[in-house]
Amino acid sequence: MLNPASDDKPASALACGCDDGCGVTLSTGSTPAAQNAMAGFSTGLLTAFGVTLVVVVGFVVFAEWSGLLDRLTEFVPWPLWLAAVLAGGHPIFRSVIRATLRGKVTSHTLMTVGLIAAMLAGAWPAAIIIVFFMRLADYIEHFTAERARKAVRDLTELAPETARVERKGAEIELPVVEIQAGETVIVRPGEKIPVDGEVVSGQATINQAAITGESMPVEAGPGARVFAASFAQLGHLRVRATAVGTDTTFGRVIKMVEEADKHRAPIQRIADRFATWYLPVVVAIAAATYLLSSNALATAAVLMVACSCSFALATPVAMIASIGASARRGLLIKGGKYLEALAKADVVLLDKTGTLTLGRPQITDVVLLHGSDLEPDCLLALAATAERYSEHPLAEAVRTAAADRRLALAEPEDFEAIPGKGVRVRIDGRTIAVGSRRLFPEGALPNEAFELQEQGKTLLFVERDGQPIGILAATDTLRPEVPGAIAELRKMGIEHLELLTGDNELTAAALAKPLDIHYRANLLPDDKIAIVKEHQARGRVVVMIGDGVNDAPALAQADVGIAMGAAGSGVAIEAAHIALMREDWTLVPEVMHIARRTMKAVKINIGFTVIYNLTGLSLAAFGLLPPTIAAAAQAGPDFGILANSARLLRQGRGRPPTGSGSGPHPRWQEDAAAPHLRPAGVRS
Template sequence: MNERDLQFERVEVSVTGLDCADCARHVKDAIEAIPGVLEVEILFSAQKAAVILDPAKAGLEDIRRAVKDAGYSIRKPEEGIAAKATFGGKFTRQILTLFGMVFGVVLFAAMVGEWLGLFEVATKLVPWPAWLAVILAGGWPVFWNVVRATAKGRITSHTLMTIGMLAAVAVGEWAAAILVVFFMRIGDYVETFTAERARRALKDLTAMAPQTARVERDGAEVEVSVTEVMVGETVIVRPGEKIPVDGEVVAGQATVDQATITGESMPVEAGTGAKVFAATIARFGSIRIRTLKVGADTTFGKVIKLVEQAEASQGEVQRLADKFSGYYLPVVAVIAILTFLIGRNPLATAAVLVVVCSCSFALATPLAMIASIGAGAKRGLLIKGGKYLEALNRADILLLDKTGTLTLGQPKITDIVVYGSFSETEVIALAASVERYSEHPLAEAVRSRAKEDNIPLLDPEEFKAIPGQGVRAVVNGRVIAVGSRRMLSDTNFVQSADQLEAQGKSILYVVCDGKVAGVLAAADTLRPEVPSALAEIRNLGIQTIELLTGDNERVAAPLAKKLDLQYRADLLPEDKIAIVRDYQSKGNVVVMVGDGVNDAPALAQADVGIAMGAAGSDIAIEAAHVALMREDWALVPEIFQIARRTMGVVKLNLVFTALYNVAGMSLAALGLLPLTLAAALQSLPDIGILANSSRLLRRKI
């Protein structure tokens, strides 16, 4: 824990009404103005503000007041990690259909009314106080927010539309003013609907979390809220129920559907000793689980949290769009002034102010990003932010780890060569005892061989891991070293197993009290989907694909030749980081795929680090920018495809928005776009962006 962690704390609050870029910007500005607040992130998809503050100078009540003064409010925190999904399925289609019918009828009536001159007749027949009362009744919430924003020196899209409405009132166009107010409110509902639609993937995901758990307490089964379950307690899960915690099965057997975590449709068998995750489902069988993690600390909880925070990692396109939208409204105001000065037409000026859709520029990128990130999470693809989708779209270098990444990471001991008076059993016993608590795949191979041969293990003492070389420990009073040839050179011993290495096998040298006791050869298995996945990646235009491995050249060369890869062998962790930096210094965009544990530093250094099989691994989830929750190489080209589809949608959103605003303002300034039609068309970009971005939700990725 660093000094900053000790001095400051992070507070998250749920804010109502975060449905547009202006809303998010205003809330952020209001909170940042509080003395003691260091940093503010607006999590649009989660409707939250994440605040880092000095608790001695600011607190939740200060944030609440600031948000209220900005015209918004803070909701009570939701229990657990779940939230109900809204605006989904048939209800969404019904709302959209109803909105389209009402909008169409009103727009048709407005156009016909203006064409037949009915508005002029209505203006003469209805007294102006009645018109004013209708305008105030319909637009008061908007007008009040405009007044408060103006008092704080802020210009919003509602400010311009209100000025346009006042211009219509000033020239006696009361009916047109009322229609402007009507379409202004319709526009608000469209923005809310658009935002909710974009959040659907996240809400669908959070809705998968269980709300209750059946816990064994004092010899009885008690049903409690998931927030009340404690680490170490025994949870009972029956057939068809959701598993409420991360834990270890201590009794029973069940077929578990892990699709919510890994995206894998095929269930897995979970018996005694198996690890299970919250929000997965026990389809068949009943199990008892010892709780290891609860609530937000579970793998599912971390997925939800990271998806919520993903949009804080904005890409360059989104930052530019946000910056542009901040300058856009003043530019529109200038264009409106010029329109009035040149044409002396107040209605044309009002139409310029009303037709613009400033939010669409700021929403064009995040709506697409949120859709892809949320939909990806449901497939077991955890993408930590839009900037990584942008980088994946521009990537031209792909670096690969070998063990546990290209291979299954489950090597088997195939050969044992002994020296001196040592026997095969003794060499395995010494090596397995040293590797008893190691997490390296080769260590598991040694332990598995000892288990197969019924060789008992001893507890190692003074255990020490030497990065890139191996491990050393004291076993039964003897100093035992197990590792690569590099470790032997450090102890002035050089032994070779050329024939075994030429076969592409990994070699472990076992040294006892400075003397070579034996050599263990292990072979790993290439993941069957790797060749086709690499071919697909090359078809996407990434031609430079390089294997980086700590294994020696004799092991690396056969695999690299089989997959047609460039390769570098005998690498230490710092060597991999140096290679990544070297490519980056030349202007390349580097993506690295690793297992997320041994490769954590290199994954963090790459422009995009992709961790394989991250489910249940806190290190992998934290280290990588993209975490694949299951070990399936078919997901790697999918990640690149998702990035390209997403950026294609973003570009189309921006082009559509730009063309709309240029065409709308031009027609309005020339007097060719009636004020009522300008107000009606103001919501068109939001609808267009929603429809375009929703393709990322509908499409199975």
Template sequence: MERRELAVDGMDCAGCARSVKGAIEQVQGVQEADVRLMAGKVVVTANANAQPWPAVSDAIERAGYTVADSASEPKESAATQTHTRRSMGVLAAVAAAVLAMAVLGHGLGVFAWIERVVPWPLGVAATFGLGYPVFKKVAVATLNRRIIAHTLMAVGVAAALATGEWVTALIIVIFMRLGDYVESFTTERARDALRTLVHQTPQQARIERESGTEQVSIGEVVPGDVVQVRPGEKIPVDGTVLEGHATIDQSAITGESMPVEAMPGDSVFAATVAHGGRLRIRAEEIGEDTTFGRVVQMVEEAEAHRGRMQQWADQFSGYYLPFVAAAAGATYLIGGSIMATVAVLVVACSCAFALATPVAMLAAIGTSARQGVLIKGGKYIEALAQADTLLIDKTGTLTLGEPRITDVISINGITEAELLRLAAATEQHSEHPLGAAVRRAATARELDLPPPHDFEAVPGRGVRATVDGTTVAVGNASFVGNAPGISTNRPGQTPLYVSVDDELAGVLWAADAERAGVQSALDALRNHFDTLEILTGDAEQTAEVVAERFGLAYRAELLPDDKIAAVRAHQDAGRTVVMVGDGVNDAPALAQADVGIAMGAGGTDVAIDAAHIVLMRDDWALVPAVVQTATRALGVVKSNLVLTAVYNMLALGAASVGYLPPVLAAALHSIPDLGILANSSRLLRRSSVTAD
């Protein structure tokens, strides 16, 4: 099988997507066509031996759409978007003026006077001339045995022309064209979030050749190439710094505004920006394989993971057109009014049902991605907003997953700083995690560490060395000796005893320290979830200490299979489960949960693959923030659907009894689209992923 992405211009609604999908899947050799309306793409899976690609392009063209030259290049700059917004304002004013003239013309009899003065053939020609693009779409759809929203409106125009009301038909066509623009604008506005991401993708790289440096397109870079990055430039690849030092703005990946330092040996990511220095980087991942490339790809693919609301809305929009046709027929049979029948055909807005959900979901997904939160689809936004159970991994999630020195107790006259200095100097050559914790504690206090001599590591017991002419030992009680009078009853903590010249000098206490902001985040999450529980493989005593600290229930000594069983037990009880983990050892449980959230997963393939929501930086504030985003997005979707349903009920009712003239019906046709755009734009204007 072969899989290709094609960019398709002209898709503005779910009906367009169904047309493209149906046309492609009729091509021999095509197995599946996944249309991504909001990305403006279609992903086609086909038999490689069949080579159906020319036929696929022809099928798209016959359906009335255009295959673009590139599926990856953004189509609009910021200036173009600003111009589009201004154009929308101008057209809104034009629409208001046309509507005012139409209402006054209809009420004052101006239309009837024009129809008497202007020959009917001339009016028909003007109507068909202005409406040619719309009528062409209808004709293409009809030839392909499909009914689209414009089909019913075109029938209404034909009916108005047949009764001699060519001015009414012309006004309807004007509003059909304006409605097309509104629908297109609504879809493009929703695509802005994705387009902003794509604009950040590096397109060029400066690589080293034998003859010197050369500027090439990113597609020409291969793993192993050495890339040069100057101050202020975007890093074009994922790779390792070989030479140089710079401050890196990683906000494109993590959403974090605070820069980080990069020096030889450090990993750097594509689409991040180097400041204050030059870098030589060995390329390891390029283009779509980079962390940023995968983020963009996941956001584009998110549309495929539709929630139940979107699936229902897509299905309903397909059934709605036959319902409207039946309503129009009933209107004519019961009332006998051609103009009322035309109004019914014109006023119905089926595309709004299909746009109500994806416009809001893409706004939330795209805005969240810019903040360092990758949401893989509306399905998970919907599930997160409705979830009632939160399961949390301990090590690496609630805690840092590495020991930290929490307390320094000195005895026999030595100061705490001196005790820590000697212990850290002794541990300089140690590879044990506790030794690294001691060194970090000394660095945090800015202590100068003398070099150790005669270093000796005793596995399972401790280390010994000569420091400043004294013999220092750091280890457990059996290696160094216990401290009389010092309590060792500290559940969840590990003592490191320190002796100087065989005399006990003090104790360093180490523990897996909690992450910053955990307690405030959990307090906020309690407002949303009924059940919060820790799942950990740690010992019972250690888990109990952490659980009591945060006020959570817990299950301890769990293997990965046990965590999956715990998730399933909650799901079997009818609960919607969210699992938060570090994305590595918790991958199976993250995948099993209704929503799996991986923390601090920048550059971690396992996390990006297994989780449904990926937090690209270690910040617990993002967890309640993404829950809030989901809740807001689902609220916007519901209000979009209610707005659309209420409009269609009232408009169809008024049109069917003759209260709504066709001209006004045409003008009102785009109201739901504008309402959806305005309502969903709240998710674009406000930062979706900031902690409260």
């Protein structure tokens, strides 16, 4: 009895079905806070609807078999019946008339046809029953919509409206919308953090469940990133604001929730077209029934039992349930389209830095090349100065290594970032370039570079005024849960897993071979897009997993782009189709399990609806289903679909994360930990 949104309605939700521009929508509520409320509410609503259905249908069956309805029809004159029908159903009748004038067929149109048939056949109790269920459905939709809207309103209220800001040496309280990026915000114990930002000073235990879906609090100190809508359970903080209001991670999450239904699953579009051809088919069956049997009551029963709109309900309810359950686990899904594609995926492409690895490489070697007149610390200081404003993880490793050695950094001039290659700056009038081998002219690599590459290390070359002067070598650490998660993907039948990296062949091989996955190295962002297209041209359904920054183009090109650790990354949330709010690889096979369970539920919903309707039409056509029972029976598929789809709300509850049982291979775990434990060295 609920309607999916038509293409001209708000894309953020399921429409109420009234077709009168009322604006009532059933929001997906796909954030952790909203869905916790919606999950309990959905269970209660389903229970209430089920009890009502059982009581009403039970009474109708008893009244029909006992003859009570026949006596009631004889006793009450038809004008009173008509007045009751018009009084009860006039809001819906108005919406049907408006839809008809626009050339649209809605679920209420189907129900109205059944109602007219009941009245023409003199089956007034059946007409009243149809009106009752129409209004019940209308009430459930409006009530559900209001609760969903309230859940989203409650969600937006998680972020405080005011904040204390340091201005001109004083602490003043301002509306959050007046805070500017770069200002320092004061957060006291027990208060919500009003902005995204970096901790300048202080220490606090932060609850970030509204952002990451992770209930365990985290410790935040100087240099840590914090998010709006999280709150300081213990301690206090001074936070330099980097994003405010709708620009925060929390604001982007709310926007994503509101737009989640824009990308509807292709299978849902079948349901959208269902009502258009279903009505003529039902009318034809009813006409055949009357021509062959001359039984007006059987004809009316055919029209009444067929007026259920459960086919249109089969897909969106399951999608909403899964999107909500996923959000509660820290998985933001932009729409049912991506759940359907993910369920069919057979190729998974993987970024390396920040995706398979922790993205926190360490500098292990500082190598001076022949002819260099610098000391190792001077070379490191030059590189750190050049990388001072770069966001690449290797740049952070260089800066960290310089900070560990207490090296002073200069202020770079004319900073230029070259995507996929490196950076170039001017320092004290000299041009300094730091980056991969591709940044420099073709030529033989020094022997030191080969030796480091054979160890699987990532190299940064340092050049001064066009002349190579040194090499920095770094290693990264594989995420410990990756091997178990990849093994789980293989169990699910993923045919092809492939690592795509801008690193060299030896570094890629050192990571990919122990995992037994394919790899391609020395790739630019455009190369990754080309590889995605290459697989798609072969008819494969491609999933790309990346960090949402350098991989944004490939994430957008893939059938399903999954951003790892998207909390705090606006690029990740915008570019990817699914955002993992925690840096947890167990979420990858988990979201694929969710997608497959969702599509299985959708197919069960559709199959159940088809069988139920065919059975009802057959019984009604042969005169075995009285009009009153037919009127009550049209609510049956809706209840079955709600019950089946509600199971998806419980996804992930009470079970350990996928892959946690197997864990990484002991040998690989040891190998991966080794670089992390090895102290940084200096070679000259």
